Amino acid sequence: MTDKEIRQKAGEILEKLTLEEKIGMIHGAQLFQTAGVERLGIPPLVMSDGPMGVRQEFAPDAWKPVGNSDDYVTYLPCNSAIAATWNREIAHEMGSVLGAEARGRGKDVILAPGVNLKRSPLCGRNFEYFSEDPYLTKELASAYIRGVQAWDVAACVKHFAVNNQETQRLWVEVEIDEQVLRELYLPAFYDAVKKGGAYAVMGAYNRLYGEHCCQSDFLLRRILREEWGFDGVVISDWGGVHDTEKAAHSQLDIEMSVTPDFDDYFMAEPLKKKILAGEIPESTVDEKVLHILMLMLRLHMIGDEPRKSGTYNIPEHRAKMLEAARESVVLLKNENGRLPLAKDALKKVLLIGENASCVHSNGGGSAEIKALYEITPLMGLKTHLGGNVQVDYTPGYCRDKAAESDTSWQETSLENGGGQTAAGDDRAADNAQTAREMKEKRAALRGEAVRLAGQYDTVIYVGGLNHDHDSEGNDRRDMKLPYEQDELILELLDVKPDMVIVMMGGSPVEMGQWVDRASAVVWHWYAGMEGGNALAEVLLGETNPSGKLPETFYKTHTDCSAHALGEFPGTDTVAYREGRYVGYRYNDKYRIEPQFSFGYGLSYTSxxxxxxxxxxxxxxxxxxxxxxxxxxxxxxxxxxxxxxxxxxxxxxxxxxxxxxxxxxxxxxxxxxxxxxxxxxxxxxxxxxxxxxxxxxxxxxxxxxxxxxxxxxx
Missing domain, CATH: 2.60.40.10 (Immunoglobulins)
Incomplete structure (x- = not known):
């Protein structure tokens, strides 16, 4: 059907709906779906997070996992890893896998990809985003979206717009020059809808020019609808709506939230009452329902055309994960040809670092999933080296103790402004005794690691960040390595100067204390279910690394323009005083030397x-x-x-x-x-x-x- 035919058909269906039925279609009736209209054969619109795989099933009205064994899925590399491939074909394949698995799980809308720019290395959701550069972001995001939507699933590009911090994300007002907004922060969204053809857009939590983005006339009507001609569905972030009248008159189509009082949502009974009282015209709802019906026709949810069924957890998807993970690994330093390791010469290998044996698929906020499996670096190396090489592991450090709670993080995600700074670092510090205990425990682990390192021919350190730090609702305080890792690395280099260092994370970390002494440094993102195999292949020379950094790796966060010229994070307001000087643009203009530059990455060849x-x-x-x-x-x-x-x-x-x-x-x-x-x-x-x-x-x-x-x- 043509767009004109789709609009005409949607209009015919709209005329048959009652006000109550229309109201049910424009707000959450469950945590991840709206209400359908059974008498007309209109199904609910079913949504799911997220960017790294289709999220597990929850109860309809509570953030409690259903607990079945049928919602394990393929675990995708994070968007930062996809960006590090600099490969449009891989971005398309990752989108295609996500679309196939979303459809295979019965979803209509997948809440991905995130295309916000990486304004600061401290933003907790950076691992969900592609790059600091608008061109790289839009090229990969457009390919990704086309892959998703080939499976009759809507990609919902997010978070529109300038959602660049987690601290006070529900209320912070972004102060930015409109020219800069259009030059840097909007192009990825523009290409997402114009070139990628995204069927849905998610509004951001924050405020811009005095309006919450999810009910912003400037963003949703003037920019998205009028200038860009978008006729798809606009969905709120969960809990991003704050006013019935403003939401009704805005171009927002669907209100979602984290609470189970669905009838009390701003665009539910409160809107219905205002319409019946003559305070708001019913035509405002008609326009929203028209967009939803057009989406359903495009996805073949209604109408006579057959719909693709999708599939998940198939071998072909796992093979694609390995291919993407291989190209995401970035070789940062390789003095004297330390890498690749000569596989035939290896006898005794020691892996040090909690990330060598950690899984990361189950964390990060709404990016969390139930992975069918996840190959860790330890497992990857062991399986590639086999029984003739002794491969041992010692943690060397440990993360802070997590506070036990029976409450899902999502239930409280709208409290305290929606986010904070450095929550991961503060867990142990909140209790002096716990902090002392953790320091003593790390000292013991460090001592054991240093003692063992001298007994092995080859030592590989695998450290970095985890989802206590790379996480929704949490911005980092600085770029320093957590858990006293710098001290551990320095002591290990005293014993093993040729130690290979692997850093894992979704944002850069400070390396200044030890990077000049290291002979080989590798950056490994949250690289999906096959990440450990991909890393092993690179370390052993079975794969030639080809990843390039999609963002600047600063020496310290104060070298970043958001901190040197602008503000980060903001509380009531955040001023983007750096203007267009974001990422490498700032480094070039002010001659700031990064640790590793945007676009950088070494190879085993020349x-x-x-x-x-x-x-x-x-x-x-x-x-x-x-x-x-x-x-x-x-x-x-x-x-x-x-x-x-x-x-x-x-x-x-x-x-x-x-x-x-x-x-x-x-x-x-x-x-x-x-x-x-x-x-x-x-x-x-x-x-x-x-x-x-x-x-x-x-x-x-x-x-x-x-x-x-x-x-x-």
Whole structure:
């Protein structure tokens, strides 16, 4: 059916609905679904988190797991890991797996992907987001969305907009220049609906320009509906609505929340009463129901067209998880060829660090899932090395004790402004005796690890963060490694100077105390169910690492513009005074040296670039890339553009990329369309760049080009 036919059919169905039936369709009737209209064959709209897999089943009116064995699912790499692949095809495949599994579990809407920019490395939900860069984010998110929706499941892109902190997330007012909003923070949403074709958008918790985003006239009507022509469904974040009249007159279509008093939601009985009293016209509800019915027709929930059934937990999905995890691993440092490890020469290997044996799929807030399985680094190495190599493990450190509670975190997620700072770090500190006990326990674990390290030929440290720190509702206080890990790493390097260091997490950590002494450093994200196998393959040379950082790894959080120029986190308000200088744009402008730069990542081979050239008419850049090393590998060609004007707002910005595979000695011609916008009429130069920095600047032409501006979106 065409869009016109869909709208016409939805309108015909709408005319048959009573007010009460329409009201039931625009708010939660259960925690994850709305009410259907049985007499007309209209089913409920069933939703589910989340970005890393379809979430477990809950009771209809309580945050209590149903407890069946049929809701174990494929565990996907986090969005940051997907972004580190710099691979649109992988992003599409991850979306396709999520869509197939959501449909296989009987879901209509999957609440993903998250496309908010990483403004600060301390935001607790950064692992759910792709990047600090709008171009990389929108390219991967659009591919991801198309993959999801190929299965008759709606992707619900979130959180619209500028939802960049967890602290006081329900009430914090974002102060940002509109031009900057449109240049940096909106393009990913724009492409999500225009190029990705997203059927649904989720409003954010925070406020913008004096309005809560979930009932914002500026965001939902002016931008989303009028400027972008979006006719899909707008869904509130759970508990993001605060006023019946404002919600009714806004372009919000469905109100969801975390409480079981469904009839008392703002767009439930309170709205019905106002309509019956003549205070709000029924047409406001009609418009919302029309969008919902159009969505149902697009998903083949109603109508005569057959609907795809989907599937979950199949071997094909698990194979795709391994492929994505392989390309997400980022090799940060590799002095003197410390990696890969020579598999045949290994005899005794010791893994140190709690993350070597930890599973992460069951944490992080609404990203938590019941994974069918999760391969840890310890299991991955053991299975790859086999019985002829002794592989042992000692934790070396431990996390803080978690407070026991019978209450789900989600039941209380709307309390205290919806989020706080450094909750994970404060658990033990709340009780002086517990803090002393934890310090003593870590000292003992550290001493045992250092003692054992000297007895092994090869030592691999696997540390970093976990979902006590990378989590919804919680921002970190700083970038320091938790659990006294710096002290442990330094003592281990005294004993084993060639120790391989693996850091795991969804956001960067400070490495300054030990990174110069380390010979090999690897970054490993929350990489899904096959993450441990992928890491083992990289460490042993069975896979050549090709991941590139999708964000700047600062030396410390105060090197980030949100902290140096702006505010983070805000309480009542948060001022984005850094403007467009986010991530690498700030580093370039103010000559701040990062620990590792955006787009950085090493390989076990080497690449040579030549003859870069750009066609000023088409904006197509071509160059030749050759694998000059001894092993096959993948390289990401990154294209940046910059204004040549003296008063240019930024030095450079990502405008194109392509990932290619090359055998040893093989050379390929790469063709990349550089993103341009014909408005400003300024000169620019395109450069190709990769892990070793700028490779060539061959051609500079006068070309019309502008950033995303008010007139462009």
């Amino acid at each position: 690449f040579e670039y030549r003859d870069a050239d750009i066609d000023p008419e088409t904006g197509i850049l071509t160059c030749y890339v050759k694998n000059t090393g001894a092993v096959a590998g993948k390289e990401t060609v990154q294209v940046y553009r910059r204004d040549l004007a003296d008063d240019a707002p930024v030095i450079k910005e990502l405008a194109g990329f392509e990932k290619i595979y090359l055998e040893p000695g093989e050379e390929k011609r790469v063709e990349i369309t550089v993103e341009m916008c014909n408005d400003a009429g300024t000169e620019y130069t395109a450069t190709t760049e990769s892990s070793a920095g700028i490779r060539s600047v061959e051609n500079t032409d006068a070309q019309e080009r502008c950033v995303y501006c008010v007139g462009c979106l």
